[in-house]
Amino acid sequence: xxxxxxxxxxxxxxxxxxxxxxxxxxxxxxxxxxxxxxxxxxxxxxxxxxxxxxxxxxxxxxxxxxxxxxxxxxxxxxxxxxxxxxxxxxxxxxxxxxxxxxxxxxxxxxxxxxxxxxxxxxxxxxxxxxxxxxxxxxxxxxxxxxxxxxxxxxxxxxxxxxxxxxxxxxxxxxxxxxxxxxxxxxxxxxxxxxxxxxxxxxxxxxxxxxxxxxxxxxxxxxxxxxxxxxxxxxxxxxxxxxxxxxxxxxxxxxxxxxxxxxxxxxxxxxxxxxxxxxxxxxxxxxxxxxxxxxxxxxxxxxxxxxxxxxxxxxxxxxxxxxxxxxxxxxxxxxxxxxxxxxxxxxxxxxxxxxxxxxxxxxxxxxxxxxxxxxxxxxxxxxxxxxxxxxxxxxxxxxxxxxxxxxxxxxxxxxxxxxxxxxxxxxxxxxxxxxxxx
Amino acid sequence: xxxxxxxxxxxxxxxxxxxxxxxxxxxxxxxxxxxxxxxxxxxxxxxxxxxxxxxxxxxxxxxxxxxxxxxxxxxxxxxxxxxxxxxxxxxxxxxxxxxxxxxxxxxxxxxxxxxxxxxxxxxxxxxxxxxxxxxxxxxxxxxxxxxxxxxxxxxxxxxxxxxxxxxxxxxxxxxxxxxxxxxxxxxxxxxxxxxxxxxxxxxxxxxxxxxxxxxxxxxxxxxxxxxxxxxxxxxxxxxxxxxxxxxxxxxxxxxxxxxxxxxxxxxxxxxxxxxxxxxxxxxxxxxxxxxxxxxxxxxxxxxxxxxxxxxxxxxxxxxxxxxxxxxxxxxxxxxxxxxxxxxxxxx
Numbered sequence: 001x002x003x004x005x006x007x008x009x010x011x012x013x014x015x016x017x018x019x020x021x022x023x024x025x026x027x028x029x030x031x032x033x034x035x036x037x038x039x040x041x042x043x044x045x046x047x048x049x050x051x052x053x054x055x056x057x058x059x060x061x062x063x064x065x066x067x068x069x070x071x072x073x074x075x076x077x078x079x080x081x082x083x084x085x086x087x088x089x090x091x092x093x094x095x096x097x098x099x100x101x102x103x104x105x106x107x108x109x110x111x112x113x114x115x116x117x118x119x120x121x122x123x124x125x126x127x128x129x130x131x132x133x134x135x136x137x138x139x140x141x142x143x144x145x146x147x148x149x150x151x152x153x154x155x156x157x158x159x160x161x162x163x164x165x166x167x168x169x170x171x172x173x174x175x176x177x178x179x180x181x182x183x184x185x186x187x188x189x190x191x192x193x194x195x196x197x198x199x200x201x202x203x204x205x206x207x208x209x210x211x212x213x214x215x216x217x218x219x220x221x222x223x224x225x226x227x228x229x230x231x232x233x234x235x236x237x238x239x240x241x242x243x244x245x246x247x248x249x250x251x252x253x254x255x256x257x258x259x260x261x262x263x264x265x266x267x268x269x270x271x272x273x274x275x276x277x278x279x280x281x282x283x284x285x286x287x288x289x290x291x292x293x294x295x296x297x298x299x300x301x302x303x304x305x306x307x308x309x310x311x312x313x314x315x316x317x318x319x320x321x322x323x324x325x326x327x328x329x330x331x332x333x334x335x336x337x338x339x340x341x342x343x344x345x346x347x348x349x350x351x352x353x354x355x356x357x358x359x360x361x362x363x364x365x366x367x368x369x370x371x372x373x374x375x376x377x378x379x380x381x382x383x384x385x386x387x388x389x390x391x392x393x394x395x396x397x398x399x400x401x402x403x404x405x406x407x408x409x410x411x412x413x414x415x416x417x418x419x420x421x422x423x424x425x426x427x428x429x430x431x432x433x434x435x436x437x
Numbered sequence: 438x439x440x441x442x443x444x445x446x447x448x449x450x451x452x453x454x455x456x457x458x459x460x461x462x463x464x465x466x467x468x469x470x471x472x473x474x475x476x477x478x479x480x481x482x483x484x485x486x487x488x489x490x491x492x493x494x495x496x497x498x499x500x501x502x503x504x505x506x507x508x509x510x511x512x513x514x515x516x517x518x519x520x521x522x523x524x525x526x527x528x529x530x531x532x533x534x535x536x537x538x539x540x541x542x543x544x545x546x547x548x549x550x551x552x553x554x555x556x557x558x559x560x561x562x563x564x565x566x567x568x569x570x571x572x573x574x575x576x577x578x579x580x581x582x583x584x585x586x587x588x589x590x591x592x593x594x595x596x597x598x599x600x601x602x603x604x605x606x607x608x609x610x611x612x613x614x615x616x617x618x619x620x621x622x623x624x625x626x627x628x629x630x631x632x633x634x635x636x637x638x639x640x641x642x643x644x645x646x647x648x649x650x651x652x653x654x655x656x657x658x659x660x661x662x663x664x665x666x667x668x669x670x671x672x673x674x675x676x677x678x679x680x681x682x683x684x685x686x687x688x689x690x691x692x693x694x695x696x697x698x699x700x701x702x703x704x705x706x707x708x709x710x711x712x713x714x715x716x717x718x719x720x721x722x723x724x725x726x727x728x729x730x731x732x733x734x735x736x737x738x739x740x741x742x743x744x745x746x747x748x749x750x751x752x753x754x755x756x757x758x759x760x761x762x763x764x765x766x767x768x769x770x771x772x773x774x775x776x777x778x779x780x781x782x783x784x
Contacts, residue, residue: 125784131736133783312733363767374725378733378755378779381772 059394059401061112066120066155069112075391077109077398080154087204088157093150093167093276101431105402111391113144115384116151122380123155123318128270131312134376136278137322138363139384142428145322146276148384152320153274161272161318162213162260163205164309166198169280170327172303179287182301184251189287189295195249195302199242199256210236213269218262221255223248235259254305261309264316271317273309278321281307282372283328310375321376322384386425395427399434410437521545533586540581542573547580616647621683638678641690645671648698656717657708658701719763721756730755730782751781 061076063069069078080088085108094102102108119135126133137145146167156163166172172194182188203210215235222228227245229238235256242252264271281303287295297303310319363381387395396416399405409415419437423429519525522545526535535546544551544567553572554564567573605611620640624633645666650658659666666673675693677686713724721727734746746752755778762771 122784130783131733312729313736315736363769363772374729377726377729377759378782380779380783381776383769 059397060109065158066116066151067158069117069120071117073112074114074117075111075388075394077111077394080108080110082108084154084157088153088165089150090201090204093153093165094146105404109398110147110151110154111144111394111398112151113148113384113391115144115382116148116155118382119148119152119320120155123152123159123272126318128267128316131315132271132317132319134310134312134319134321134379136376136379136381137320137384138381140386140426141324141326142426143384143386144427145324145384147427149274149276149320149322153272156272156274157205160209161270162209164202164257164260164271164273164306165205166275166306169275169277169303169306173280173283173285173287173297173300176287180247181290182250184301188299188301188304189289190250190301191287192246192249195253196243196246198302199239199249199253202256203239203243209269210239215259215263217255217259223251250301253302257305257309261314261317264314267316269316273317273319273321275306275319275321277324277327278310279323279369279372280327281310282369307375387427387430388425392420392425392430395430396434405434405437407437410434523548531585532580532583533589536580536583538581539577539579542567542576542578542580544568544570544573612644617641617643619687637681637683637686638676639683639686639690640674640676641687641694642672642674643694645673650698650701653704654701658697659717661697661701719760721760724759726759727756733782751778754778755782 059075059077061073061078063073064078064081066078085102089099089108115137119137122133122135137148139145153163153165172191176191177193177197178191180190180192182190217229217231217233217235217238219231220228221238223241223245227241227248229241238252238255238259242249242256245252260271281297283297285295285297285300285303287300289295298307309317310321393416396405396419400411405411407415410419419430419433423433526548547567549567551567551570551573552564553567553570556562556564565572605614618641620642622635622638624636626633645655645658648658659668662673665675673694675690677690677693680686680689730752731743731746734741734749734752755775758771758775758778762775765771
């Protein structure tokens with residue numbers, strides 16, 4: 001009987017979950033953690049095999065389709081299938097640390113949390129004939145804004161939205177691979193490689209959808225004397241042109257975005273713009289003109305083109321953005337520390353200010369700045385809070401399951417309480433503390 | 438107390454006192470018995486030596502002094518040490534007579550169990566008492582200013598005073614009739630020159646709400662005054678110290694107030710160029726926020742008129758929430774309010 005059960009459950013396991021077949025005993029216990037149904041059948045033997053798991057194991061759910069996520073799935077981890085995850089996050093929707101941890105855990109698992117459900121609920125309820133709604137996520141550093149955005153991105157990909165994803169505007173505005181002066185307008189700066197890379201990812205995200213929709217250019221675009229895109233040519237051509245001819249990539253990207261925005265009112269498709277750290281667009285850029293003066297964010301072609309998507313003069317779309325205060329410090333720092341004492345006659349301090357952000361506000365208005373607020377108003381601010389009790393338990397259970405927490409002390413109730421106290425229920429802090437355990 | 442101290446002083450000085458004082462010399466002369474005895478003994482010892490010629494010719498040399506007979510104890514006349522004054526005080530006494538003016542602390546006159554001093558922390562030590570306590574001597578004591586003393590002073594001054602004006606019974610009434618407050622400082626010092634530079638400083642203060650201003654004038658006056666205006670207490674404080682004399686500074690302060698007041702009533706041409714960055718508070722009706730919400734509503738229903746849009750309840754509360762967000766500090770309450778209003782409009 002057990003053998004037949006095993007075979008059936010093997011069929012239902014998601015592809016990315018690789019179970020260790022070292023022993024039937026271990027196989028049983030790992031199944032138990034994943035599927036409560038089996039746990040109920042084998043409860044008697046479960047007690048014999050896993051006396052340690054006295055804490056409830058409801059931290060996972062099988063529901064990998066975000067459309068079906070609802071409040072009953074709250075605080076549970078769901079896994080994104082590996083192929084979908086690769087497709088969506090190839091640009092790097094996650095921090096490098098998170099990506100390595102996904103590799104370690106051998107799966108891309110996100111926790112279903114209230115802010116994500118709220119956004120998805122609004123996306124379902126919204127009237128898409130009206131101008132676009134803007135949703136701005138805000139919260140403490142490390143409270144899970146990026147993860148929520150990625151959850152929404154996954155939802156958008158399943159629901160067949162046209163995805164326009166920008167995970168790191170700071171890459172475009174501060175550390176571009178290459179800058180070149182625009183041919184089209186002399187005061188604009190192009191970032192050819194970044195634009196080409198983005199176009200590639202746009203293609204991977206929306207390959208199927210673009211084939212289905214078959215969008216066409218509305219007017220003629222002259223790239224150079226010999227390269228012209230006529231009106232009525234498919235947009236895919238512009239994409240391909242941008243990817244192959246890197247010199248024109250920024251302009252191609254701008255054209256693609258413009259066309260998508262203009263043609264969205266036809267109602268054939270819905271656009272989901274997902275932007276992380278959107279307040280980077282309204283901050284000073286670190287790109288310089290040849291005469292060493294700083295370029296405005298409005299004068300960087302791809303940034304300008306993307307910014308035009310944030311206003312609400314188009315329909316059939318939604319903009320989900322998050323604001324982050326870490327990028328306010330122009331110096332790359334990993335740890336957000338307390339405000340260091342002002343050192344007099346310290347040049348880095350005078351030039352860059354304090355190397356910490358704990359004195360800044362988390363709230364969207366302060367971070368978006370006046371110009372940003374004008375663009376986004378009226379928007380819906382959504383708070384991403386730190387973990388609550390249930391979510392914290394679930395997170396620690398997951399780390400236990402993935403054998404991320406090794407020390408036996410950390411698995412006791414006292415140890416867990418200590419982790420909870422030290423991290424103040426902050427998701428990032430919990431992760432960092434458990435890294436050391 | 439004098440006895441007490443004197444007794445502790447060097448005994449030899451005491452001895453000298455007793456020996457030089459003529460009264461005690463007389464006493465000594467009277468009590469001849471003791472002194473003549475000593476002299477007689479001496480004579481006797483000399484005679485003893487002389488009366489024995491058969492004995493050794495040499496007189497005995499005593500290297501070690503023999504014990505001389507103890508002199509009789511001198512009677513030391515100290516007066517009876519009375520108990521300190523504070524123990525002889527009645528509670529019904531008149532303290533103002535005991536301590537009429539400011540004076541250095543005097544422990545036997547002050548009927549209070551005072552202790553003042555440093556103790557080792559967490560020990561059973563008690564701070565030093567009032568006797569032999571230099572700390573109590575160093576600090577000013579206000580024992581000459583008991584309520585009774587003050588009352589007596591007031592009663593003495595009353596014949597020289599006039600009545601408090603009628604109609605100025607409360608502070609509020611005083612502020613209403615005398616809104617301007619002038620602050621100056623007087624200095625008492627000893628020195629070679631009569632001049633004290635800080636004497637010339639004059640501070641003129643009044644509340645801006647007491648001035649007859651309209652919205653534009655009030656805003657303009659605030660901008661003209663800059664740091665001389667305190668927004669929290671709504672007071673204008675003009676400190677004049679430019680001129681060498683006090684009268685000149687007072688007149689200058691009054692002149693400044695007059696000039697600023699009349700200047701703020703005027704409206705100049707260039708004031709129409711006030712831009713959004715100059716707004717002292719958020720004017721929603723001239724802001725981008727209004728334009729975006731109006732265009733949003735028009736996109737939903739193109740035939741809506743602007744007045745209808747603005748009269749809509751939801752738009753009004755939205756406008757109020759935006760103004761509050763911008764004017765006041767952005768915090769979670771204001772943000773939640775804004776979110777509620779936006780959701781009302783969008784969904």
